[in-house]
Amino acid sequence: MNGNEVGDTMEHSISRQFVSQLTPWASSDWNARLAPGTMLYQWKGKQVVPYMRTSATTEYRLIRPYGRYTIVRSRSRQLLVLTSTVELILTRPLTKARLGGSLNRVLVHNYMRQKAAYTPYTYERLADDQAVTFADQTLNGDWYIPTAPHRIRVDDVESFDWERDVPDVDSKSFRFQLHYWTTVNQLTRAYRQTGRLDYLAYAERVVLSWTKRYPVMRADRVAYNEHGTAVRVFHLLSFWDAYRKTELHRDPGLTERILSVVYDHAVLLASPTFYRMRHNHGLFQDMALLAIAETFPEFDKSEDWARIARARLDDQLETSLSEDGTHLEHSPGYHVYVYHTLARFSEWAGLNGILLPRRFETIRHMPAQLVYFVKPNRTLPIFGDTSGHIRPFDMVPDTRDFPGLAYALSGGTEGSQPTELVKRLGTQYAIMREYWAHPKRVFSDATHITMTAGYNGYAHKHADDLSLELYGLGRDFIVETGRYGYTDRTERTQALRVAAHNTVHRLGEELDLSVENIGQSGIVSVEQDTKASVARGVSRLIGNGATHERRLIYDKARTLLVYDRITSPEPDLFVQRFHLGAGLELVAESGTARDVLFRDVNRRSIQLVQLMWSDGSYMEIESSHVASRDFEWVPRKQVVSVEYGTDVRYLTLIRLDRTDNPIVETKIEQRDETTIVTYRLASGSKHVIKVLEII
Structure with a gap:
């Protein structure tokens, strides 16, 4: 025992009855640490009187609380000390069972009040004034949910039915956000901003209502969504950190309940059967598990939880991030989302002195x-589950720390101009851009071409291998269908299918997204010379042993040549699709020449000319839809071409224009291993595109 030597007997012994009361608590899990100069007391008759002061930091075995005192043991002597001067020290880890019990419940409660504050991880991007506004609405029974219809009426928290009182809406995200406690987060953030305890008191009621309805041992699939469970942990830990330091934190029973909920969530998150591998949901599960382990090192399983979380985090980052920092879940929007999440988690870890896995270094790229x-109109290609809204300048934290990104998001008014016009991102994206700055043309006019390929798992994967988007002259000309929204509606199903994408597929068949085909596609190369930019990708997802190769050749004169080659063991019908941007209407068509021209109200046009076709092939115009934003379903047109065979080739010339200067003549020549495509415009100008080894 450290500290002062204490005599073997008390000046006045405690009565036998009092000693018998102490005996059951003699094996307490706690020590009492006293600072130098702390007064120790003893019994003298029926009075508690001063005994001595500590001369150094001292630990005594804690027996039990006793009124405003705590009884401690020094060898065979029982002494008393004012509870307000005691620092509680755990002598062995807390199991879930030891959270309860009449002694431990009180001591754990007091320990949590004493425990040093930490910086909680913030999941949702929420401005302080927004948090206060939403919290005020919540106090009046109007809960704000980020997903439409954005509102749920709760007249009484205690009688609220978390299932029957929730409106049926199209988006699955509504219940997802309700159950991950977006309301608790708003109330907690509002308290931190204003100091108003009524926000935290209401949040406490929400927590108690939800945890009563959804105990972890009867995990509901909606309430315990694999992603939502992780997010709820972040909000629970933030609430608890704020709540435990306030005067509201009076009930040891509530402390036991909250900590039991945290413990049960950790057990669930650590479970292999609940875990989502190769998916950002698993990433969040690992982050939440690590947050619990580091926030509550007192739990008996925290060391194991931290080890599991770090190992799985490293594996998740290994499979979801390429070496160059490209997120590999098939969606540019999730590149933004995951970076934003990981960057703030890294900041959280740094503020709390927490070690993260080695692979976290990759996120800096x-x-x-x-x-x-970023397209010249500040949107992203809507591959996978990406929405098409304009991205704000603060799309990621500290945008100005990344001069190239600041330039792209500001339309060239801030930051530094990037030096590259073509880019291969991992093996999943090929990007070609006409210019970053031009002496005679505005920033938003630049042509921007993107192609995607790569199958790294099911996460946010659409049947879109080798699909492309074409932007120029301030608008989308060829654009993906978008995600539509997370819902069971038929539009969502249609958006996932291969027929919704700008690629080639077997007639009437989907791409083969079986697990065996993971890794069977990708971008092979992206190159640039003085006259053209060239991207090449290959996919084996087209099915039945066939292979699809696509090359994009951009001549920097607003004309794109798309070469598709499909080699198949057996002859089949193969369909090429190009879905056009909304507002483009057919103004000229030559069925025999496979030549179509579309124009918008501002006279911006796109012309598609098939340069190669066989007998029996055809081109036609079909209807389509685009969902640039969730739950939009805007009509548009698509250009569909069909060919049959075992070695099917498409050579498609696509020109953007706003000067009524269409392609009027084309010619293909073969010189050794080079194919030369010549096209002449109505103005009389002639252009040449050379392609190696395609015929």
């Missing part, structure tokens, strides 16, 4: 890759 995704 992610903003540099994001530069090339």
Whole structure:
């Protein structure tokens, strides 16, 4: 025992009855640490009187609380000390069982009040004034949910039915956000901003209502969504850190309940059967598990939880981030989302002195890759589950720390001009850009071409291998369908299918997204010379042993040549699709020449000419839809071409224009291993595109 030597007997012994009361608590899990100069007391008759002061930091075995005192043991002597002067020290880890019990419940409660504050991880991007506004609405029974219809009426928290009182809406995200406690987060953030305890008191009621309805041992699939469970942990830990330091934190029973909920969530998150591998949901699960382990090192399993979380985090980052920092879940929007999440988690870890896995170093490359995704109108290609809204300048934290990204997001008014016009991002994206700055043309006019390929797992993967987007002259000309929204509606199903994408597929068949085909596609190369930019990708997802190769050749004169070659063991019908941007209407068509021209109200046009076709092939115009934003379904047109065979080739010339200067003549020549495509415009100007080894 450290500290002062204490005599073997008390000046006045405690009564036998009192000693018998102490005996059951003699094996307490706690020590009492006293600072130098702390007064120790003893019994003298029926009075508690001063005994001595500590001369150094001293630990005594804690027996039990006793009124405003705590009884401690020094060898065979029982002494008393004012509870307010005691620092509680755990002598062995807390199991879930030891959270309860009449002694431990009180001591754990007091320990949590004493425990040093930490910086909680913030999941949702929420401005302080927004948090206060939403919290005020919540106090009046109007809960704000980020997903439409954005509102749920709760007249009484205690009687609220978390299932029957929730409106049926199209988006799955509504219940997802309700159950991950977006309301608790708003209330906690509002308290931190204003200091108003009524926000935390209401949040306490929400927590108690939800945890009563959804105990972990009867985990509901909606309430315990694999992603939502992780997010709820972040909000629970933030609430608890704020709540435990306030005067509201009076009930040891509530402390036991909250800590039991945290413990049960950790057990669930650590479970292999609950875990989502190769998916950003698993990434969040690992982050939440690590947050619990580091926030509550007192738990008996925290060391194991931290080890599991770090190992799985490293594996997740290994499979979801390429070496160059490209996020590999098939969606530029999730590149933004995951970077934002990981960057703030890294900041949280630094503020709390927490060690993160080695692979976290890769995230520092992610903003540099994001530069090339950003189209000249500040949207992202809507591959996978990406929405098409305009991205704000603060799309990621500290945008100005990344000069190239600041340039792209500001339309060239801030930051530094990037030096590259073509870019291969991992093996998943090829990007070609006409210019970053031009002496005679505005920033938003630049042509921007993107192609995607790569199958790294099911996460946010659409049947879109080798699909492309073409932007120029301030608008989208060829654009993906978008995600539509997370819902069971048929539009979502249609958006996932291969027929919704700008690629080639077997007629009436989907791409083969079986697990065996993971890794069977990708971008092979992206190159640039003085006259053209060239991207090449290959996919084996087309099915039945066939292989699809696509090359994009951009001549920097607003004309794109798309070469598709499909080699198949058996002859089949193969369909090439190009879905056009909304507002483009057919103005000229030559069925025999496979030549179509579309124009918008501002006379911006796109012309598609098939340069190669066989007998029996055809081109036609079909209807389509685009969802640039969630739950939009805007009509548009698509250009569909069909060929049959075992070695099918498409050579498609695509020109953007706003000067009524269309392609009027084309010619293909073969010289050794080079194919030369010549096209002449109505103005009389002639252009040449050379392609190696395609015929």
